[in-house]
Amino acid sequence: MLALLAVMLATWGWESYWRGVGFRPDFLDDARLWAHERGRASSGNPDTIILLGSSKLQAAVDLDVFAATAGGAKPIQLALTGSSPLPILEDLAADDRFVGIGVAELSPLGFFDSSGSSEDLPREMLAHYRAFRAGPFHRLEHRLSSLVQRHAVFRVSLLSPRHVLGEALRGGRPAVNPLRVGSDRSIQFQFDERTRVPAAVGLSALGRAPIATGAEADATIERLSAAAKTIRRRGGEVALVFFDCQGPYREEIQGRYPLRQYWQRAVDHSRSIPLDLAIRPELQALGCPDGVHLAASERATFTRSLAEMLEAELAPRR
Amino acid sequence: MIFNSLTFLVFLLVVWSLHQLPISWRAKKLNLLLASYLFYASWNPPFVLLLWISTLIDWFAARGIARGARWRRAFLALSLATNLGLLGFFKYGGFLLENMIGLAALVGIEYRPAAPSIVLPIGISFYTFQTLSYTLDVYRGRMAPWHSFLDYALYVSFFPQLVAGPIVRARQWLPQCLEPRRASPTQLGWGLSLLVVGLVEKVVLADGLFAPVADQVFGAPLDAGFMAAWLGTLAFSAQIFCDFSGYSLCAVGVASCLGFVVPDNFRFPYAAIGFSDFWRRWHVSLSTWLRDYVYVPLGGNRKGALRTSIHVLVTMLIGGFWHGAGWHFVAWGGIHGILLAIERPLRPMIRRAVVSPSPWGRLGIGAATFTGVCLAWVFFRAANIGDAMHLLSTMLTPTRAGSGLTAVDTAIVLVTISCMLAGQWWLRDSSLEQMTARTPWWLRALVLGALLLALLLSPGENRAFIYFQF
Numbered sequence: 001m002l003a004l005l006a007v008m009l010a011t012w013g014w015e016s017y018w019r020g021v022g023f024r025p026d027f028l029d030d031a032r033l034w035a036h037e038r039g040r041a042s043s044g045n046p047d048t049i050i051l052l053g054s055s056k057l058q059a060a061v062d063l064d065v066f067a068a069t070a071g072g073a074k075p076i077q078l079a080l081t082g083s084s085p086l087p088i089l090e091d092l093a094a095d096d097r098f099v100g101i102g103v104a105e106l107s108p109l110g111f112f113d114s115s116g117s118s119e120d121l122p123r124e125m126l127a128h129y130r131a132f133r134a135g136p137f138h139r140l141e142h143r144l145s146s147l148v149q150r151h152a153v154f155r156v157s158l159l160s161p162r163h164v165l166g167e168a169l170r171g172g173r174p175a176v177n178p179l180r181v182g183s184d185r186s187i188q189f190q191f192d193e194r195t196r197v198p199a200a201v202g203l204s205a206l207g208r209a210p211i212a213t214g215a216e217a218d219a220t221i222e223r224l225s226a227a228a229k230t231i232r233r234r235g236g237e238v239a240l241v242f243f244d245c246q247g248p249y250r251e252e253i254q255g256r257y258p259l260r261q262y263w264q265r266a267v268d269h270s271r272s273i274p275l276d277l278a279i280r281p282e283l284q285a286l287g288c289p290d291g292v293h294l295a296a297s298e299r300a301t302f303t304r305s306l307a308e309m310l311e312a313e314l315a316p317r318r
Numbered sequence: 319m320i321f322n323s324l325t326f327l328v329f330l331l332v333v334w335s336l337h338q339l340p341i342s343w344r345a346k347k348l349n350l351l352l353a354s355y356l357f358y359a360s361w362n363p364p365f366v367l368l369l370w371i372s373t374l375i376d377w378f379a380a381r382g383i384a385r386g387a388r389w390r391r392a393f394l395a396l397s398l399a400t401n402l403g404l405l406g407f408f409k410y411g412g413f414l415l416e417n418m419i420g421l422a423a424l425v426g427i428e429y430r431p432a433a434p435s436i437v438l439p440i441g442i443s444f445y446t447f448q449t450l451s452y453t454l455d456v457y458r459g460r461m462a463p464w465h466s467f468l469d470y471a472l473y474v475s476f477f478p479q480l481v482a483g484p485i486v487r488a489r490q491w492l493p494q495c496l497e498p499r500r501a502s503p504t505q506l507g508w509g510l511s512l513l514v515v516g517l518v519e520k521v522v523l524a525d526g527l528f529a530p531v532a533d534q535v536f537g538a539p540l541d542a543g544f545m546a547a548w549l550g551t552l553a554f555s556a557q558i559f560c561d562f563s564g565y566s567l568c569a570v571g572v573a574s575c576l577g578f579v580v581p582d583n584f585r586f587p588y589a590a591i592g593f594s595d596f597w598r599r600w601h602v603s604l605s606t607w608l609r610d611y612v613y614v615p616l617g618g619n620r621k622g623a624l625r626t627s628i629h630v631l632v633t634m635l636i637g638g639f640w641h642g643a644g645w646h647f648v649a650w651g652g653i654h655g656i657l658l659a660i661e662r663p664l665r666p667m668i669r670r671a672v673v674s675p676s677p678w679g680r681l682g683i684g685a686a687t688f689t690g691v692c693l694a695w696v697f698f699r700a701a702n703i704g705d706a707m708h709l710l711s712t713m714l715t716p717t718r719a720g721s722g723l724t725a726v727d728t729a730i731v732l733v734t735i736s737c738m739l740a741g742q743w744w745l746r747d748s749s750l751e752q753m754t755a756r757t758p759w760w761l762r763a764l765v766l767g768a769l770l771l772a773l774l775l776s777p778g779e780n781r782a783f784i785y786f787q788f
Contacts, residue, residue, distance in 0.1 A: 002760075003767035010771050028777050120537075130437070137319050137360035144324035157777045162526050166726045 015154045021173070023153045027146070027181040031128040036142045037076050037185055038088075038129045042097035046235055049075035049310075050092065052085035053105025057241065058187045059179075059293040062303045069307035075103070077185040080121050084110040086223055087122040089238070093227040099236045102228075103275070103310065106240045106266055108257035112220060114212035146183050180296075188296040189289070211256060217265075225270040232271075237317070239310060240267055243277035243302075245288030273313045280305045319360040321513075321568045322521050329357065330572065337576055343498040347468055350476070350576070357477035358441070365439040368404060373474045375400040376449040380456040380463040390457060397453040401446040409443065411436050413643035441481035443640055447607055449474055452488040454611055461489045469495035478572040482565050484583040484603035491578075499577030511754075511766055512571030518769045519564030522776045523734070528557035531723060531731050532699065539705040546722045547712040549731060554699045555692045556735050559588065562601070582749070588691070588739055589746035591683045592668045593657045596691060604640070608633050627662065631655035641698070646706055650697040657690055684743070 027033065041050050049066075051057055058079040067074040078088055085104040092098045110118040149155055157163070158174045167174050180188045212220060228238040242263050244250040257263075267274045277283050283305055287295050294302055319326050333353045337346055359366050375397060382393035406414075415431065422429040452470075455461045464470045473491050501509060535542050535550020542550060566583035573580040583603050590596035597605045613633040619626040631652065638651015661668070671679030693710065700706035723731075745753055754762060 003763040003770065006763070006767040007770045007774065010767070011774055014771075014775065137325050140328075141319075141323050141325040144328070148324070154775055155777045160526055160776050161522065161772050162730065162776075166724075166730060169726045169729065 011154055014159075015152065018153050018156075018159055022176045023156055023159065024180075025150055025153055026156045026177070027149050027183050027185075028155070028157055029181045029185060029187070031125055032138070032142065032145065033183075033185060034078065034080070034125045035129040036138070037078060038125070039138075041076050041078065041092065041100070042095055044097050044099060045073075046099045047072050048098070048100030050098075050100060050102050051075050051077050051079055051105075052088050052102060053079040053241070054083055054085075054107055054110050055079065055081040055187065056107060056243075056292055056294075057105040058185065059189050060243070060299060060302045061186065061306065062299040063182075063184050063186050065300050065303040066307045069304045070311050074184060079105065079185075080125060082110065082118060083121045084113065084118040085122075086111065086220065086227070087119050087126060089227045089231075090223065091126050093230040096234070098231070099234050101237045101239060101310075101314070102231060103239045103241055103306075104224075104272075106242050106263055108211075108253060108262050111266075112212040112217055112257065112262060114210045114216050150183065188299065189293045190296050217262065221266050221269050224266060224272075228270040228272050237273060237314065238270065239273035239275050239313065240270070241275045241277065241306065243283065243286075245286045245291060245294065246284065247288065247291055249288075249291040273310070275306065275309050275313070277302070277305060277309065280309070319357055321565065321572075322517050325360075329353070330575070334575055337500070344468065346498070347472055347495060351468065351472045354472065354475040354477040354480060358475065358480060361440045361481070362437070368408075368439050368442065369445060369475055372401060372404065372446055372449050373471050376453050376474075377463075377467060377470055380453050383453065383457050384463045394453060394457050397450065401450050405442060405446050408436055408438055410643045444483050444485055445474055445480060447604075447640075448485050448488075451485070451607060451611065455487070455489060464488070464492050466495065476573070476578070478569040478576075478578075479580055482562075482569070483601075484566055484569065484581055485607050486580060486603065490581065494578055501575050501577045505574050505577065508751075508754075509571040509574030509576075512567045512574065512750075514571075514766060514769050514773065515750075516564040516567030516569075516571060518773050519560040519567065522772045524557045524560035524564060526776050527731065527734060528553040528560065531727065532557050534722070536699050536701070536705075536709075539700060539709045541722075542709060542712055543722070544712060544715060544717045547709050549723060549728060551692050551696055551699075551709070551713065552735055553731055555588075555695050556731075556738060558695065558698070559584070559738075585749070586742035586746045588688055589684060589742040590687050590691075591672055591680055592665070592687055593654065593661050593690065594665075595668075596687055597654070597658070604637065608637050612636055623662070627659035630658045630662075634658065644702070646697045646700055646703050649703055649706070650694055653694040653697060657694070688739070 041048060049070075049072075051061055056079075058077060058081070061075070061077070063074040063077060079085070080088075085102075085106075089102055089104055092102055153159065156177075158177050163174055178190050180190060182188070224238075231238055240263075242259075244253060263276075266272075282301055286302065287298050289295055319329060333350070336349050336353075339346075341349075355366055355369070358369060379393040379397040379400075382396075383390045419429050419431070452473075456463050464473075469492055470488075472495065473486070473488055476486075476491075479486060531553035532550050535546050536554065539547075563584040570580045570582065581603065583601060585599040585602065587596055587599035590599050613629055616629040616632060617625055618629060621629075632655075634651045634655030635648055636651070638648045638654070641647045641650070668683055671683050674680070693713070696709050696713070697703070697706040700709060757765075
């Protein structure tokens with residue numbers, strides 16, 4: 001009992017201290033949250049919109065703004081950091097209960113990565129989803145876990161004993177994460193003057209990436225086409241999104257992955273809906289403090305453009 | 319439903335509360351049985367059928383075995399075929415098919431069957447071995463078939479140890495069902511303490527501290543240098559111990575909260591002096607199962623030195639294969655078999671070191687044992703034998719290449735592992751209970767409070783217990 005009382009007091013002290021530093025409750029973007037969202041995709045509802053891709057898309061889309069612009073329910077966010085959308089698109093194609101719209105970010109870095117490592121995390125998430133299918137116990141766990149994460153700063157991952165100890169040994173303390181995760185897996189990069197922005201995140205990743213060419217690229221496009229065809233046969237649709245923040249990263253990527261060779265071929269061959277956001281005038285000067293991820297303040301503009309473009313493409317098909 | 323989840327805490331509270339009600343002992347056992355089936359169904363409801371099949375077949379098989387000489391072997395064969403058949407299909411089906419395709423390709427036959435989609439039922443390796451031990455003990459005359467189907471069904475499916483052990487022997491567990499079991503305040507306190515310690519091992523240490531380092535190295539084995547390979551291997555050695563021993567402690571603790579006794583599964587294995595000693599301390603319930611039902615029936619040590627070594631090797635190969643459908647698991651088991659065989663003629667030297675007043679001999683052999691165990695873990699964790707061999711050769715080729723980890727992370731991992739090893743050495747001839755009994759109450763409260771705090775503050779990464787894949 002004494003131990004329990006001491007723990008409660010210590011936890012309250014810990015919570016108060018870190019709230020004073022500026023931390024706020026945050027969600028852990030883990031396999032359980034992903035599996036819960038993936039489970040919602042199998043609803044049999046043709047209006048379900050699934051977002052697939054990397055952290056770029058995860059940061060760029062405000063799900064509430066999307067729902068308000070397009071009308072209808074919020075999209076389901078299944079994008080994963082540094083990942084290709086293909087394994088999840090293939091999983092949705094194999095799922096008879098998915099009859100909605102898959103909106104996949106065609107970022108060449110993930111999609112045409114010949115090392116295959118961009119498919120590791122999606123496969124891990126899918127394996128977890130299959131092993132722990134969203135049954136009643138998992139839904140209960142999700143509710144309980146969300147309740148705690150919604151209110152407790154002490155559950156923020158940057159405040160785990162390991163991170164706090166690590167920072168203390170470096171002579172500092174954990175800094176407030178500019179990246180906030182919502183319960184719907186949306187992420188917001190809240191950059192400000194205090195944020196330590198990693199320089200050229202995208203450029204360094206680009207430098208290391210082995211680019212798929214020739215038969216390898218063809219094989220990837222073939223997989224995309226097969227998945228899109230299966231989804232369309234069930235009454236669903238697949239849309240491919242292309243966008244990049246202005247700056248050296250965009251120049252570099254378009255130099256390495258010529259649009260005609262990669263983006264256009266993927267769209268034409270898979271007969272997916274093209275959503276080339278780079279042509280939208282309001283998005284020409286997207287603000288990406290780290291060169292890759294949109295700042296939270298830009299999300300609404302981007303999301304409205306994306307939703308409007310998608311609705312314009314879908315309207316004639318309905 | 320895993321132990322480190324809020325749902326399990328709610329589940330345990332409900333089950334424990336029902337267990338305290340003034341109802342008959344039979345009703346309480348029924349409640350525990352239903353709770354256990356619900357616990358198992360939370361993973362994948364249809365697989366409860368497999369649990370029922372194993373339970374029913376072995377219940378009737380044991381009764382058939384005891385009935386008389388004429389059908390004993392047939393009933394034993396039925397039990398073996400059912401349990402090993404279930405295990406073989408669900409766990410090894412894909413592996414066998416892959417190897418058949420490979421063998422066919424070697425002789426120039428192109429064989430491309432449809433890829434099977436077999437989901438591994440959680441805990442199948444554990445409960446099939448548990449029920450097999452019951453029929454085998456009845457067959458060997460070590461116990462009579464139990465009189466109560468309710469008790470037996472509860473023995474097979476008891477939720478604290480259903481999905482990842484310990485593998486409990488019927489003749490130890492079933493007699494506990496004869497009298498009402500209810501945890502005394504001391505038992506309840508001890509059980510909850512073990513649950514906290516087990517969860518800290520799993521969530522804070524295994525998942526939070528060691529797994530990221532191990533995953534970083536084993537995820538890209540071709541990129542790892544000398545330092546990184548050693549750090550990753552040490553981290554995995556610590557991870558698998560904390561993960562599995564943590565789960566076992568949780569199982570013992572939860573059982574204790576309900577008034578049941580489940581045996582310890584780990585006895586400070588990284589303080590082992592020699593590999594035989596290691597296997598008397600690591601996953602004790604499996605190693606004793608293999609000893610009693612594989613090694614001894616093969617002939618044990620009764621047929622001369624060469625045959626003994628062969629029996630040891632076969633037993634360990636089976637042990638390796640039990641862990642996973644992959645040749646790298648078999649290789650891991652084989653390495654331990656070879657180490658045990660090599661150790662046999664060295665036993666007099668090891669015994670002298672153990673009893674010697676000087677600690678250096680014990681420390682030296684202990685360090686050699688720990689190193690051998692770590693090198694074997696490379697095969698266990700690597701994705702395949704090729705990766706394992708590459709990492710091993712990197713570990714045996716000293717270079718100055720950096721570890722790829724930050725100095726702080728390296729320091730945290732090394733210091734924590736050193737403390738873990740030192741703690742195990744300090745307690746190697748003792749037990750957690752004995753250590754706790756010697757500790758003043760205020761220090762116990764302080765330590766428990768600190769552990770509970772560390773647990774609360776660790777958000778976790780939702781990794782299932784490593785041994786759940788078995």
